[in-house]
Amino acid sequence: MKTQDFDYELPVEYIAQTPLEPRDASRLLVLSRADGSITHSIFHEIGDFLNPGDLLVLNKTRVIPARIYARKPTGGKVEILLLRKNGDDTWLAMLGGKRLKAGMHLTIDDGPEVEILAEEDGANRTIRFAQPVESFLPAIGNTPLPPYIHEKLLNPERYQTIYSEVAGSAAAPTAGLHFTEQLIRSLKAQGVQFTEVLLHVGLDTFAPVNEENVEDHHIHCEWCQVSEETANCIRATKQAGGRVIAVGTTSVRTLESAARDVPPHEVIRAYEGMTDLFILPGHPFHVVDAMITNFHLPKSTLIMLVSAFAGWGNIRHAYEVAKQEHYRFYSFGDAMFIR
Numbered sequence: 001m002k003t004q005d006f007d008y009e010l011p012v013e014y015i016a017q018t019p020l021e022p023r024d025a026s027r028l029l030v031l032s033r034a035d036g037s038i039t040h041s042i043f044h045e046i047g048d049f050l051n052p053g054d055l056l057v058l059n060k061t062r063v064i065p066a067r068i069y070a071r072k073p074t075g076g077k078v079e080i081l082l083l084r085k086n087g088d089d090t091w092l093a094m095l096g097g098k099r100l101k102a103g104m105h106l107t108i109d110d111g112p113e114v115e116i117l118a119e120e121d122g123a124n125r126t127i128r129f130a131q132p133v134e135s136f137l138p139a140i141g142n143t144p145l146p147p148y149i150h151e152k153l154l155n156p157e158r159y160q161t162i163y164s165e166v167a168g169s170a171a172a173p174t175a176g177l178h179f180t181e182q183l184i185r186s187l188k189a190q191g192v193q194f195t196e197v198l199l200h201v202g203l204d205t206f207a208p209v210n211e212e213n214v215e216d217h218h219i220h221c222e223w224c225q226v227s228e229e230t231a232n233c234i235r236a237t238k239q240a241g242g243r244v245i246a247v248g249t250t251s252v253r254t255l256e257s258a259a260r261d262v263p264p265h266e267v268i269r270a271y272e273g274m275t276d277l278f279i280l281p282g283h284p285f286h287v288v289d290a291m292i293t294n295f296h297l298p299k300s301t302l303i304m305l306v307s308a309f310a311g312w313g314n315i316r317h318a319y320e321v322a323k324q325e326h327y328r329f330y331s332f333g334d335a336m337f338i339r
């Protein structure tokens with residue numbers, strides 16, 4: 001497969017710069033995998049497309065204020081973007097600045113000193129804080145919005161899902177941004193069930209695939225978790241004839257990672273650890289029956305994932321229809337329900 005096959009044109013005016021209020025006022029494009037048919041709706045009416053006994057799987061991760069500003073010994077400015085915690089005080093981070101070599105010490109105002117331990121791919125570095133940084137983040141950290149969002153976010157909570165619990169992500173699982181407490185109560189009253197998984201999202205999720213051949217791309221690793229309770233809930237849903245509906249590509253990746261090497265009759269097992277699952281067209285989906293997602297960047301691993309689920313032809317057509325109908329794209333944009 002060629003990376004270019006997953007490209008499409010998107011004028012910049014289609015990229016949503018601010019979130020809508022209320023959250024569930026976003027538009028909803030409903031795509032049928034069976035015949036490619038499209039229905040237009042509003043997110044707060046998603047219950048019209050769900051059945052009693054369906055199970056929505058939410059990613060309960062919470063975005064940390066992962067962007068930190070530091071100084072080199074020479075006084076030069078350095079931007080630190082925390083990507084993943086690797087140890088007690090050790091992190092993988094993306095550093096912005098010049099000549100950032102292993103062994104260099106960085107200073108943060110009102111924060112712990114930082115040592116660069118190793119140079120990784122590109123701008124990534126393994127760094128170590130002199131003290132645990134988590135307690136400092138509310139004071140020294142900033143919300144790391146995606147690079148295509150240029151408007152200032154007045155309320156940082158709008159880049160969090162309402163059900164976020166466990167801090168650790170550098171980016172939000174944005175399909176979940178559309179849910180409100182009232183909508184969740186309404187869906188539960190309708191007989192729709194909910195369960196949770198956990199995947200801490202890295203900024204690599206926004207990175208385009210630059211290799212000519214898709215299979216040559218080295219997929220980013222992310223930490224995820226499926227509890228025994230969630231695995232049992234999924235198995236019970238399948239046995240009862242309900243659909244397992246992943247809210248977001250992060251939930252898809254978590255569920256399908258936990259289903260690898262699992263006998264078909266078990267469906268899924270509890271899992272905790274890193275995942276390097278790269279979902280491309282041809283991937284056999286073991287758990288996910290439908291998904292809620294946003295509109296994704298061209299040539300990204302995420303558009304490849306949704307193409308694997310719905311077919312690239314269906315996705316390409318749906319995206320063209322969305323542009324014609326002036327849908328809003330990317331993190332603060334509108335939603336799709338692929339069934």
